[in-house]
Amino acid sequence: MQRLRWLLSATLLAAIMAPLANAQEPIKALIIDGQNNHAWAKTTPVLKQILEETKLFTVDVATAPAKDTTGFAPKFSDYKVVISNYNGADWPEATKNAFVEFVAKGGGFVSVHAADNSFPKWPEYNAMIGVGGWGGRTEKDGPYVRFKEGKIVKDESPGRGGSHGAQHPYLIETREKDHPIVKGLPEKWLHAQDELYDRLRGPAKNLVVLATAFADPKKGGSGENEPQLMVIDYEKGKVFHTTLGHSDAAMKCVGFRVTFARGCEFVATGKVTQKVPEDFPTADKVSVKP
Numbered sequence: 001m002q003r004l005r006w007l008l009s010a011t012l013l014a015a016i017m018a019p020l021a022n023a024q025e026p027i028k029a030l031i032i033d034g035q036n037n038h039a040w041a042k043t044t045p046v047l048k049q050i051l052e053e054t055k056l057f058t059v060d061v062a063t064a065p066a067k068d069t070t071g072f073a074p075k076f077s078d079y080k081v082v083i084s085n086y087n088g089a090d091w092p093e094a095t096k097n098a099f100v101e102f103v104a105k106g107g108g109f110v111s112v113h114a115a116d117n118s119f120p121k122w123p124e125y126n127a128m129i130g131v132g133g134w135g136g137r138t139e140k141d142g143p144y145v146r147f148k149e150g151k152i153v154k155d156e157s158p159g160r161g162g163s164h165g166a167q168h169p170y171l172i173e174t175r176e177k178d179h180p181i182v183k184g185l186p187e188k189w190l191h192a193q194d195e196l197y198d199r200l201r202g203p204a205k206n207l208v209v210l211a212t213a214f215a216d217p218k219k220g221g222s223g224e225n226e227p228q229l230m231v232i233d234y235e236k237g238k239v240f241h242t243t244l245g246h247s248d249a250a251m252k253c254v255g256f257r258v259t260f261a262r263g264c265e266f267v268a269t270g271k272v273t274q275k276v277p278e279d280f281p282t283a284d285k286v287s288v289k290p
């Protein structure tokens with residue numbers, strides 16, 4: 001009897017464990033927020049939900065204090081990918097150093113919308129995001145990056161870094177169709193109403209522009225094809241930079257959701273396993289999650 005019981009429980013245990021052994025280990029993600037001139041308390045739960053819906057990630061959130069960031073010290077090294085929904089005061093020196101070390105050693109980083117406004121005077125951060133805006137950024141911080149006459153070009157002309165016109169739906173045009181983050185997506189797709197960031201500038205080293213959008217002067221834009229989705233190599237780490245996602249409403253765009261989740265997977269693992277959903281926007285039709 002004893003032996004039968006042992007056999008039964010061993011069989012049961014094996015049956016329970018088999019699917020677990022096959023399942024992919026979840027990717028540990030950390031979202032940082034707490035300060036932003038955008039509604040971070042509304043958008044962080046959306047970002048978290050997008051990742052959780054893929055069933056690939058487990059997501060924690062580290063919220064920096066509203067004013068004094070002394071003592072803000074998330075353990076970046078516990079994660080495969082850190083996502084910034086933060087645009088605010090400098091972090092303590094030790095936290096900045098730990099973050100640089102995390103990415104340099106191979107960690108993934110994702111900058112969402114106004115996160116590229118943050119830390120204008122932090123050279124390593126600017127190297128990671130490639131280009132940024134506002135915060136006094138000018139030609140001293142690096143060139144503009146645009147798509148002109150069939151290729152990506154750097155423009156050193158003087159001027160402000162960071163601008164946007166009125167919100168509107170706009171066309172995203174893929175420029176690196178074989179990159180895993182955008183592979184299989186339509187070459188052109190209509191992004192739901194959002195701010196279209198233009199005139200970003202920065203070191204722009206080791207930067208690949210995956211997709212651009214035309215910043216229409218009629219809407220207050222620069223008149224250039226401006227980078228919207230980018231990847232940057234920073235030492236052993238990878239960075240995905242999306243300028244999209246001004247609000248929780250803009251984050252309802254299926255195009256935002258898919259590129260964000262794919263970007264997070266890519267910088268964490270170096271590959272993308274997520275399929276393109278059937279409701280992905282097309283060149284003439286916006287698609288938003290209800």
Ligand code: ZN
Nearest residue numbers: 038114195246
């Ligand atoms: Zn915005």
